[in-house]
Amino acid sequence: MNITVRLFATFRFGRFASAxxxxxxxxxxxxxxxxxxxxxxxxxxxMLNGRHADPEQxxxxxxxxxxxxxxxxx
Amino acid sequence: MNKILRVNMTTLTTxxxxxxxxxxxxxxxxxxSTIVAKxxxxxxxxxxxxxxxxxxxxxxSGTTAVNSGRLSAGAKSPLTxxxxxxxxxxxxxxxxxxxxxKALIIEGLPKGNAxxxxxxxxxxxxxxxxxxxxxxxxxAVVEALENRIGKKVGVxxxxxxxxxxxxxxxxxxxxxxxxxxxxxxxxxxxxMGSKRIKFISIDDSGAPGIKPVDPEKxxxxxxxxxxxxxxxxxxxxxxxxxxxxxxxxLVNEAGGLPTRNFSLGRYEGHxxxxxxxxxxxxxxxxxxxxxxCQPGCxxxxxxxxxxxxxxxxxxxxxxxxxxxxxxxxxxGNLDQIAVADSIMDDIGVDSIETxxxxxxxxxxxxxxxxxxxxxxxxxxxDIGKGTPLGRIIxxxxxxxxxxxxxxxxxxxxxxxxxAYDPRAIKGIGxxxxxxxxxxxxxxxxxxxxxxxxxxxxxxxxxxxxxxVELSRHLQIVTVMLDSIGLxxxxxxPAADIPTCVPALVDMLNAxxxxxxxxxxxxxxxxxxLKTERAFNLAAGFTNKDDRxxxxxxxxxxxxxxxxxxxxxxxxxxxxx
Ligand code: SF4
Numbered sequence: 001m002n003i004t005v006r007l008f009a010t011f012r013f014g015r016f017a018s019a020x021x022x023x024x025x026x027x028x029x030x031x032x033x034x035x036x037x038x039x040x041x042x043x044x045x046x047m048l049n050g051r052h053a054d055p056e057q058x059x060x061x062x063x064x065x066x067x068x069x070x071x072x073x074x
Numbered sequence: 075m076n077k078i079l080r081v082n083m084t085t086l087t088t089x090x091x092x093x094x095x096x097x098x099x100x101x102x103x104x105x106x107s108t109i110v111a112k113x114x115x116x117x118x119x120x121x122x123x124x125x126x127x128x129x130x131x132x133x134x135s136g137t138t139a140v141n142s143g144r145l146s147a148g149a150k151s152p153l154t155x156x157x158x159x160x161x162x163x164x165x166x167x168x169x170x171x172x173x174x175x176k177a178l179i180i181e182g183l184p185k186g187n188a189x190x191x192x193x194x195x196x197x198x199x200x201x202x203x204x205x206x207x208x209x210x211x212x213x214a215v216v217e218a219l220e221n222r223i224g225k226k227v228g229v230x231x232x233x234x235x236x237x238x239x240x241x242x243x244x245x246x247x248x249x250x251x252x253x254x255x256x257x258x259x260x261x262x263x264x265x266m267g268s269k270r271i272k273f274i275s276i277d278d279s280g281a282p283g284i285k286p287v288d289p290e291k292x293x294x295x296x297x298x299x300x301x302x303x304x305x306x307x308x309x310x311x312x313x314x315x316x317x318x319x320x321x322x323x324l325v326n327e328a329g330g331l332p333t334r335n336f337s338l339g340r341y342e343g344h345x346x347x348x349x350x351x352x353x354x355x356x357x358x359x360x361x362x363x364x365x366x367c368q369p370g371c372x373x374x375x376x377x378x379x380x381x382x383x384x385x386x387x388x389x390x391x392x393x394x395x396x397x398x399x400x401x402x403x404x405x406g407n408l409d410q411i412a413v414a415d416s417i418m419d420d421i422g423v424d425s426i427e428t429x430x431x432x433x434x435x436x437x438x439x440x441x442x443x444x445x446x447x448x449x450x451x452x453x454x455x456d457i458g459k460g461t462p463l464g465r466i467i468x469x470x471x472x473x474x475x476x477x478x479x480x481x482x483x484x485x486x487x488x489x490x491x492x493a494y495d496p497r498a499i500k501g502i503g504x505x506x507x508x509x510x511x512x513x514x515x516x517x518x519x520x521x522x523x524x525x526x527x528x529x530x531x532x533x534x535x536x537x538x539x540x541x542v543e544l545s546r547h548l549q550i551v552t553v554m555l556d557s558i559g560l561x562x563x564x565x566x567p568a569a570d571i572p573t574c575v576p577a578l579v580d581m582l583n584a585x586x587x588x589x590x591x592x593x594x595x596x597x598x599x600x601x602x603l604k605t606e607r608a609f610n611l612a613a614g615f616t617n618k619d620d621r622x623x624x625x626x627x628x629x630x631x632x633x634x635x636x637x638x639x640x641x642x643x644x645x646x647x648x649x650x
Binding site for chain 2: 006010042050052066072
């Protein structure tokens with residue numbers, strides 16, 4: 001299935017900003033995070049189609065995930 | 075700190091007073107709010123002779139504690155009619171601290187049309203008539219004073235907007251590079267203008283400095299505090315690398331990025347104005363993506379933005395300004411936003427209030443959304459010169475809405491709602507509604523917990539559950555940050571790194587010989603919030619003013635989120 005993966009801030013360093021990639025059905029968000037070698041502790045926000053998601057959630061064809069490290073605004 | 079300076083502009087006299095005992099452990103916001111509540115008549119006209127303008131450094135400002143040099147300014151706000159505290163970085167707080175000045179209180183109004191300046195030094199404060207710099211922008215004031223008094227002079231100044239008593243006028247403070255930081259919110263520049271003070275210069279030569287009572291304990295706890303800041307990924311990595319503009323993509327993804335005057339929650343051009351793009355642009359052009367506004371800053375959230383030729387445009391280029399002009403006014407162009415930021419610094423207006431007011435003016439058809447050149451012209455030619463249109467926009471978003479008959483006007487207590495839509499990030503909506511200062515994200519920054527889980531896990535931004543408690547907790551803790559003189563960002567390690575808050579309390583005790591416990595923080599927060607609210611109630615505000623505008627009941631794409639709190643649910647906030 002096609003999944004769009006979008007990375008932000010430091011997660012882009014040495015990786016990519018946005019890519020649509022092929023994954024087997026039933027892939028979990030956590031598997032993609034592992035594949036990208038992003039340490040769990042660095043992730044502050046996982047969005048699946050614009051809503052907060054659990055890393056153990058399974059993905060469906062056409063889903064879009066976004067991964068953010070901790071950033072700060074004010 | 076051992077003295078209070080008092081200036082009476084009616085009699086043009088000054089004096090020095092001892093610090094009352096009950097004010098000894100107060101600083102920054104806790105002190106300005108205490109003084110306003112005690113000395114200012116709540117129903118007074120904010121620009122009349124009974125209002126007072128108070129400056130107070132944070133408790134630790136002037137010590138070697140990192141990130142502790144913020145200055146609080148307090149008064150009754152001409153924009154909101156409420157009590158107001160607005161704090162800023164730059165050099166002044168550290169200079170006040172070293173001079174052992176606990177507060178500078180300015181009262182009364184001069185008769186006649188003369189303008190004045192104040193000079194603060196180790197000998198106290200003096201008043202002088204000022205002619206040369208009247209009508210000048212803030213950058214020119216700083217430059218002229220460095221020539222007149224010396225490169226090291228500290229400066230607190232108002233631009234033409236403050237002289238014209240515009241309700242969006244800010245007060246600017248010289249920073250480490252002779253640029254500006256601002257007491258942005260609430261129109262305090264108009265209060266300074268009403269007292270006909272163009273600037274305050276500060277000379278800290280011969281200052282006694284602050285010598286901690288227990289220097290070893292102070293140094294040890296200051297080290298633990300600094301370590302906690304560096305350990306937190308937000309303050310140790312995120313802010314120094316991307317600045318606050320990193321929030322653009324994150325808030326966009328969450329569907330809460332105010333776009334075209336709060337009509338949409340996502341902006342199609344978000345990448346063009348993102349922290350990532352800002353950083354790349356600065357590296358490419360030879361700007362500086364990681365810069366501190368004062369000595370002792372180890373976070374360095376600020377940056378120096380330069381144009382294509384490498385020429386300085388602006389620094390302290392914040393998420394708020396970038397988002398509100400970029401997406402909410404639709405400019406989508408960092409170069410134009412940077413120029414706008416620099417003009418707003420120079421003429422002396424709050425970049426949040428002014429940018430939101432421009433969004434409302436765009437909705438009214440005064441100029442089209444996306445019209446960057448139009449925005450620059452409006453700032454330079456209208457607001458900066460005080461044309462009738464400039465005065466309307468310079469009166470803030472609420473007034474623009476009234477004058478042009480717009481109903482989508484994002485204000486609470488007449489102060490503009492900043493760059494997070496409260497429908498999609500509900501915790502910050504409770505802060506906007508209940509803050510004693512009008513809409514202000516810095517009063518209880520629930521965004522961090524709603525979106526990133528700072529402080530023990532995500533509180534779902536789209537649901538009502540837990541938001542009132544979250545905002546209350548944050549508003550109480552924020553009083554502590556605002557009173558010690560700390561940047562708001564210290565809220566991140568304070569929430570997540572267990573050694574941070576005890577180290578702060580240890581530093582205060584070691585520095586001043588206090589016997590504070592961590593519970594002191596809660597007490598300070600609760601007392602200060604209640605003092606501020608009592609002032610507002612006495613000024614005529616009620617719980618009905620703790621409400622968001624009606625249009626937030628309309629669904630916000632992409633989540634079609636609505637503001638669905640009942641009055642009773644919001645009023646629960648004050649149940650403590
Ligand atoms: S973190 Fe930002 S606001 Fe705070 S002192 Fe550093 S540059 Fe100034």
